Amino acid sequence: MIPASVFKDRSIALFGLGGSGIATAHALMAGGARVTAFDDNPDSVARAAGEGVPTQNLRKIDWGKLDAFVLSPGVPLTHPRPHWSVDLARAAGVEIIGDVELFARERRSHAPDAPFIAITGTNGKSTTTALIAHVLKSAGRDTQMGGNIGRAVMTLDAPKAGRHFVVECSSYQIDLAPTLDPSIGILLNLSPDHLDRHGSFENYAGIKERLVAKSGLAIVGVDDPDCRHIADRLERAGRRVQRISATSSLSDGFYPEGTNLMRALGGVSERLATLEGIGSLRGAHNAQNALAALAACLDCGLSDREIQAGFNSFPGLAHRMEQVARRGRVLFVNDSKATNADAAERALASFERIYWIAGGLPKEGGIESLKPLFPRISKAYLVGEAAPSFAATIGEATAFEISGTIDKAVEHAARDAESDPAPEAVVLFSPACASFDQFRNFEVRGDAFREAVRSLAGTEMMGSM
Numbered sequence: 001m002i003p004a005s006v007f008k009d010r011s012i013a014l015f016g017l018g019g020s021g022i023a024t025a026h027a028l029m030a031g032g033a034r035v036t037a038f039d040d041n042p043d044s045v046a047r048a049a050g051e052g053v054p055t056q057n058l059r060k061i062d063w064g065k066l067d068a069f070v071l072s073p074g075v076p077l078t079h080p081r082p083h084w085s086v087d088l089a090r091a092a093g094v095e096i097i098g099d100v101e102l103f104a105r106e107r108r109s110h111a112p113d114a115p116f117i118a119i120t121g122t123n124g125k126s127t128t129t130a131l132i133a134h135v136l137k138s139a140g141r142d143t144q145m146g147g148n149i150g151r152a153v154m155t156l157d158a159p160k161a162g163r164h165f166v167v168e169c170s171s172y173q174i175d176l177a178p179t180l181d182p183s184i185g186i187l188l189n190l191s192p193d194h195l196d197r198h199g200s201f202e203n204y205a206g207i208k209e210r211l212v213a214k215s216g217l218a219i220v221g222v223d224d225p226d227c228r229h230i231a232d233r234l235e236r237a238g239r240r241v242q243r244i245s246a247t248s249s250l251s252d253g254f255y256p257e258g259t260n261l262m263r264a265l266g267g268v269s270e271r272l273a274t275l276e277g278i279g280s281l282r283g284a285h286n287a288q289n290a291l292a293a294l295a296a297c298l299d300c301g302l303s304d305r306e307i308q309a310g311f312n313s314f315p316g317l318a319h320r321m322e323q324v325a326r327r328g329r330v331l332f333v334n335d336s337k338a339t340n341a342d343a344a345e346r347a348l349a350s351f352e353r354i355y356w357i358a359g360g361l362p363k364e365g366g367i368e369s370l371k372p373l374f375p376r377i378s379k380a381y382l383v384g385e386a387a388p389s390f391a392a393t394i395g396e397a398t399a400f401e402i403s404g405t406i407d408k409a410v411e412h413a414a415r416d417a418e419s420d421p422a423p424e425a426v427v428l429f430s431p432a433c434a435s436f437d438q439f440r441n442f443e444v445r446g447d448a449f450r451e452a453v454r455s456l457a458g459t460e461m462m463g464s465m
Helices: 019-030 042-050 084-091 099-110 125-138 171-175 201-213 225-236 284-299 304-312 341-348 368-376 387-394 406-418 442-454
Strands: 011-015 034-038 068-071 116-120 143-147 164-168 184-187 217-221 240-244 253-257 260-265 268-274 322-327 330-334 354-359 377-383 399-404 425-429
Touching: 011 019, 011 084, 019 034, 019 042, 019 099, 034 042, 068 084, 099 164, 099 171, 116 125, 116 201, 125 143, 125 164, 125 284, 125 304, 171 201, 184 201, 184 284, 201 217, 201 225, 217 225, 217 284, 225 240, 240 284, 253 284, 260 284, 268 284, 268 304, 284 304, 284 341, 322 442, 330 406, 330 442, 341 354, 341 368, 354 387, 354 406, 368 377, 368 387, 377 387, 377 406, 387 399, 399 406, 406 425, 406 442, 425 442
Parallel strands: 011 034, 011 068, 116 164, 116 184, 143 164, 184 217, 217 240, 240 253, 330 425, 354 377, 354 425, 377 399
Antiparallel strands: 253 260, 260 268, 322 330
């Protein structure tokens, strides 16, 4: 745990008592703050009280006596309308922050030289975060990973010289971190997402930009125009910027040449690493993730050889292009994390002969943007609420069936893929949808896919996930 000593002897209100909220409350208390916490869920309040967190209805406290208000990132700050606690804080002129802001302040106060790598983007941030942490650890560096992935940031070990922090940041967390200043900030990409919480794409992009605006080094993926404009703005402001591109060569920056990862300086390029034969980093989207990791780890002082060794041993993440099994020539891939079409596009672009399982709770735009990739799909197996609309979009472009459930889709896709004459056929579960029609979250949904694959006769499961 990181004691939040920057608020020692100060009065703090906290709203949101999920796992990260309770962890933040304990961190504040350990640092000597006077905490009053609450949640709209009575069970969450009771659980927090049982763990020793002081609780009280925040509608009944004197907001004029507070020094700060800590809001959990899952609670609306602005859209579709501010939560009632936000209204009370703003009316009293109380600063509203989140756990990532607490971490940033603690690091500045106690170990400002501790490397702090913060990662965001619409897609790829979890894989990039895990990859950077893995490379650093495999090279023997003292490394802590958390934030929007794995452990809540305030549960990590305390900042100290030489300890590297690799922190994934969602747009919600960045919105609550006004002084966020990582030593290395990474913005991978931008596409419309979470607009219900940010009101517009312009607001969403502006929030994402904040992560790199004050970073010592800004690593920016420039394959979409909004990120290119951000990189240009940062450079004009005097910030140190490193551009990466997964789709084209750069005269200055990092880019792929086949499976090789290149760095160009003043128009002169050199090969620094390769992704050849690394199944966990397959596809153009993973080239972008690896390029970001390469640039960050080089800036942390790692050698090319240390970085390559880390890439080679990277196991990948569950539910993100996770190779879960083989049955003869058929590869089964769990990409349950693909909760929108943009994420599914990255998976579809990574394979040639695809038996695609898709569907769930549809998002705005559906799968219209995926039409150019339909020729790669031998057949689609549609599940959940999105099945009828996805079927209408696919039309006569490729074969499809409405399977209804994941277990039926896996059974039918495996049967059809087994008869495919190609050297490798892929049963790809990349839903392009939210999970909430049939599952609590994408992890549970991905587990259901994995178990359906495991139940097939003759399946050889891969890895330990």
